[in-house]
Amino acid sequence: MTDYDVLRVFCAANGGYGNELGVVRDGSVMPGRSERQEFAAKLGFSETVFVDDPERGVIDIYTPSARLPFAGHPCVGAAWLLDVPELVTPAGVVGARQDGEFSWIEARPEWPEPRxxxxxxxxxxxxxxxxxxxxxxxxxxxxxxxxxxxxxxxxxxxxxxxxxxxxxxxxxxxxxxxxxxxxxxxxxxxxxxxxxxxxxxxxxxxxxxxxxxx
The missing domain is CATH 3.10.310.10 (Diaminopimelate Epimerase; Chain A, domain 1)
Structure with missing residues (x-):
């Protein structure tokens, strides 16, 4: 089984709740899109992140059924886990910073899928x-x-x-x-x-x- 971390993102003040996120820190173990999609479906989280370059913050995001160019809670979680100043997503470069107990990202409203x-x-x-x-x-x-x-x-x-x-x-x-x-x-x-x-x-x-x- 591929190693992966599970984070909870957007937790309450007491550390409870939050949305679960799967993170495969070494994306090279699963380079193909189809196998990443299959793995994300198997995990069943709303999103799973594959880290392709931890130093540069290059990530790839999947729901159980689709690849996403950008998503919010995966970026917030990945920025916290990798502790990088930015993330590189297919949608664009996401700014990132840590501020006390909060992890922040900066993104554009054109990037998410329609809602x-x-x-x-x-x-x-x-x-x-x-x-x-x-x-x-x-x-x-x-x-x-x-x-x-x-x-x-x-x-x-x-x-x-x-x-x-x-x-x-x-x-x-x-x-x-x-x-x-x-x-x-x-x-x-x-x-x-x-x-x-x-x-x-x-x-x-x-x-x-x-x-x-x-």
Whole structure:
């Protein structure tokens, strides 16, 4: 079995929750796209990262069913694990920094796959939503405290690949931040926390706590 690490990304203040991420630190053991895709499907995490150059931060990201040019929680987790100033993804170069308990990346809203950002009237409505049928990628959100920038959100990938709900979705948080053009403190899933902030020239920072599970 190929060696891999499991991280939890966008954890709560107590280190709980967060979205699991598989990381194969030595991508050379599995260089082909088809075998990487098969391995990501076998692991079953919402995303798995293959590190092709740990010093330069070159990474390759897969869901159980597709290769992604960019994704939020894999980049935040990989930046923390590799402790590099940037990551090189097919979408572009992702800036990275560590700030106390938070790992941050800087990316562009054009990079993630399309998502439907669907606003609801209250956090309670978001909490009560059933998982929608496969189809579009839906990021359901509502203000918990608009003045403070606090958001309640849930992510439904809709791919039909066994991931009915994403515990924490950095790319969707990036898109929402770009749409609202303001810093956000997002509570997603069962208890994960995502921080964001718009940056000059259309960039967005996304930050969260990362824990090495094993």
């Amino acid at each position: 439907t950002l669907r606003q609801y009237a209250s956090a309670a409505e978001v909490d009560e939503l059933p998982v929608p049928p496969p189809g579009e990628w839906v990021y359901a959100w509502a203000w918990e405290d608009e003045a403070a920038g606090r958001v309640r959100a849930r992510g439904f990938p809709g791919r039909g690949d066994g991931i009915d709900e994403d515990e924490a979705t950095g790319a969707a948080a990036l898109l929402l931040t770009a749409q609202l053009n303001r810093a956000l403190n997002i509570a997603q899933g069962a208890g994960s926390q995502i921080l964001t902030a718009p940056q000059p020239h259309g960039w967005v920072e996304i930050g969260g706590r990362v824990v090495l599970e094993h």
